[in-house]
Amino acid sequence: MKSESLMLNDPMPLTPIASAPQAEPEKRVRDRGATEKAILNAAKALLAEEGFQNFGINAVARKAGCDKQLIYRYYGGLNGLVDAIGADLGTWVKDRIPEDTGGMFLLTYGDLMERLSLLFLQALRDDPLMRRIVAWEVSENTEQVRRLSEARSKALATWLERMRGSLTPPKGVDAVAVNAILIAAIQHIVLSASAGGQCAGLALKASKDWEKAEQALKRIVRGVYG
Amino acid sequence: MKSESLMLNDPMPLTPIASAPQAEPEKRVRDRGATEKAILNAAKALLAEEGFQNFGINAVARKAGCDKQLIYRYYGGLNGLVDAIGADLGTWVKDRIPEDTGGMFLLTYGDLMERLSLLFLQALRDDPLMRRIVAWEVSENTEQVRRLSEARSKALATWLERMRGSLTPPKGVDAVAVNAILIAAIQHIVLSASAGGQCAGLALKASKDWEKAEQALKRIVRGVYG
DNA sequence: ATCAAATGTCGCCGAGCGGCGACATCGATC
DNA sequence: GATCGATGTCGCCGCTCGGCGACATTTGAT
Numbered sequence: 001m002k003s004e005s006l007m008l009n010d011p012m013p014l015t016p017i018a019s020a021p022q023a024e025p026e027k028r029v030r031d032r033g034a035t036e037k038a039i040l041n042a043a044k045a046l047l048a049e050e051g052f053q054n055f056g057i058n059a060v061a062r063k064a065g066c067d068k069q070l071i072y073r074y075y076g077g078l079n080g081l082v083d084a085i086g087a088d089l090g091t092w093v094k095d096r097i098p099e100d101t102g103g104m105f106l107l108t109y110g111d112l113m114e115r116l117s118l119l120f121l122q123a124l125r126d127d128p129l130m131r132r133i134v135a136w137e138v139s140e141n142t143e144q145v146r147r148l149s150e151a152r153s154k155a156l157a158t159w160l161e162r163m164r165g166s167l168t169p170p171k172g173v174d175a176v177a178v179n180a181i182l183i184a185a186i187q188h189i190v191l192s193a194s195a196g197g198q199c200a201g202l203a204l205k206a207s208k209d210w211e212k213a214e215q216a217l218k219r220i221v222r223g224v225y226g
Numbered sequence: 227m228k229s230e231s232l233m234l235n236d237p238m239p240l241t242p243i244a245s246a247p248q249a250e251p252e253k254r255v256r257d258r259g260a261t262e263k264a265i266l267n268a269a270k271a272l273l274a275e276e277g278f279q280n281f282g283i284n285a286v287a288r289k290a291g292c293d294k295q296l297i298y299r300y301y302g303g304l305n306g307l308v309d310a311i312g313a314d315l316g317t318w319v320k321d322r323i324p325e326d327t328g329g330m331f332l333l334t335y336g337d338l339m340e341r342l343s344l345l346f347l348q349a350l351r352d353d354p355l356m357r358r359i360v361a362w363e364v365s366e367n368t369e370q371v372r373r374l375s376e377a378r379s380k381a382l383a384t385w386l387e388r389m390r391g392s393l394t395p396p397k398g399v400d401a402v403a404v405n406a407i408l409i410a411a412i413q414h415i416v417l418s419a420s421a422g423g424q425c426a427g428l429a430l431k432a433s434k435d436w437e438k439a440e441q442a443l444k445r446i447v448r449g450v451y452g
Numbered sequence: 453a454t455c456a457a458a459t460g461t462c463g464c465c466g467a468g469c470g471g472c473g474a475c476a477t478c479g480a481t482c
Numbered sequence: 483g484a485t486c487g488a489t490g491t492c493g494c495c496g497c498t499c500g501g502c503g504a505c506a507t508t509t510g511a512t
Contacts, residue, residue: 030459030508051365057500067461069502077501135365138417139277149422157427177442180428184418185411191364192410196375201383202406216403223449256478256489283470293491295472303471 036074039064043081044088048129052136052145082144086151092130093159096123109169110225116163117182117221118214124190125210131194134187156183170226178224185220189213262300265290266314269307274355278362278371308370312377318356319385322349335395336451342389343408343447344440350416351436357420360413382409396452404450411446415439 042064047055057078061068075081096119106112124130130152137149160179169175193204203209268290273281283304287294301307322345332338350356356378363375386405395401419430429435 032459035459053366056498058498068500069462070460072501073459135361138414138421139361139365140279141421146422153427173445174438174442177428177438178445180426181411181415181439181442181446183426184414185407188364188410188414188417189407191414195364195367196372200406200409201379202403212400212403213407216400216407219399219404220407220446220450223451224446225449258489261489282468284468294470295492296490298471299489 032074035064035066035070039066039071039074039081040084040088044085044129047085047132051132052139079144079147083147086148089130089133089148089151089155092127092155093162096159097162106165106167108226109167109175110222112164112167113179113182113225114218114221116160117186117217119163120183121186121190121214121217124186125193128194131191135191135195173224182217182221186217258300261290261292261296265292265297265300265307266310270311270314270355273311273358277358278365305370305373309373312374315356315359315374315377315381318353318381319388322385323388332391332393334452335393335401336448338390338393339405339408339451340444340447342386343412343443345389346409347412347416347440347443350412351419354420357417361417361421399450408443408447412443 039060043055043060046060046063050059057068057071060078060081061071064071071077071081075084106115124134133148133152136145137152189199189204192199197203197205202213204213265286269281269286272285272289276285283294283297286304286307287297290297297303297307301310332341350360359374359378362371363378415425415430418425423429423431428439430439
């Protein structure tokens with residue numbers, strides 16, 4: 001939730017943060033930085049909650065409690081705002097990297113991929129914004145979604161890279177292709193579950209359903225990577 | 227009266243080119259049956275070409291070259307029309323079942339699933355309408371999409387059932403869960419390719435890209451089913 | 453105190469949407 | 483020919499959307 005690295009300005013050095021831990025929600029005095037954050041947060045929350053269908057200038061402004069004109073002024077419209085969301089996705093990597101990763105004794109590439117698969121599954125299940133973005137990616141091909149997609153793809157690649165460490169896939173296996181399919185499977189399973197509570201006849205609601213899915217996923221990973 | 231308009235256009239709509247809707251020169255005189263068909267075909271074509279985003283009464287009426295009032299009269303609105311599309315999906319099964327299936331010598335469940343996976347992959351790649359519906363399913367959870375989803379799910383299940391024949395999965399493997407994951411992977415791969423030409427860093431444009439993907443998919447299926 | 457810039461607000465525009473009532477036209481039947 | 487139901491057409495309604503011009507208020511430097 002920390003993203004001072006906006007492309008626009010570094011506003012006024014003194015930030016009258018009011019310092020109250022729980023500031024009164026109503027009166028937001030003229031503070032561009034705060035307004036920008038409010039807009040960005042509103043956009044992310046709106047996208048996460050409602051999906052891309054009803055994602056627009058009016059809705060974001062409503063949710064942020066400000067005039068839509070400010071979105072044009074501060075972000076240059078929806079496109080800029082989407083870019084800001086994309087930039088924010090970089091933090092996803094940091095939040096999802098357990099620091100003790102190195103401590104684990106992942107002996108084989110199979111161990112690694114089994115672990116990563118389950119981690120990614122869980123991460124997606126826990127992250128509605130990311131889910132909505134993935135759904136958006138497979139539903140449209142506009143400039144907006146293309147930028148978001150690129151940011152997400154980069155974040156994912158970085159994450160994989162860092163988690164991989166020095167392990168290398170077994171010879172004779174096209175790891176890029178296989179992993180792409182595994183990632184696709186995980187993404188679609190989670191999306192299907194989120195949308196309809198099932199996927200191809202497999203119920204995905206109760207936690208025992210998910211245990212089944214995880215078991216199957218492990219089997220698949222182990223089958224291909226040993 | 228079947229499938230002459232099932233697969234129009236290429237599988238990769240880059241930009242919703244506003245090509246002239248080009249009404250067919252055929253002059254429809256007052257013929258309710260023909261009008262109903264025209265509406266249904268327009269709806270399917272529109273959904274296949276433009277996706278669910280711009281799918282609405284006005285757009286369908288425009289494409290069908292008739293007044294939207296007729297959609298209300300004949301189908302009871304968009305919901306009824308969507309139901310009609312769903313009912314039409316039943317034909318999907320018939321079109322996708324090679325009659326010589328029984329003649330094939332599929333020795334093992336692994337043989338079967340490898341074959342089915344590739345067949346399903348190809349079928350989805352060739353069927354823009356089905357792709358759009360899958361994308362819709364993971365993006366919304368409205369009554370409309372729920373009905374469509376059910377029809378598609380049933381069609382898919384029927385297809386799998388018929389193709390399976392008498393083969394049974396190996397013991398100790400949760401075939402339902404594993405197959406759900408395989409189907410999820412295929413669907414997501416195809417959707418990603420259609421939308422962005424790649425998936426998780428794996429390019430999916432040229433046919434050699436797809437050969438890679440198919441190879442990896444086969445490996446995965448063989449890994450889990452032997 | 454003054455004033456210009458930064459910040460926030462209001463309301464309009466043209467367009468498209470779903471929905472529907474009212475009307476026009478045709479064709480079969482009497 | 484007159485009638486009446488089936489079929490097709492027209493235009494309106496209320497709403498939301500994205501976009502933006504014009505205005506109001508506050509702040510900070512002079």
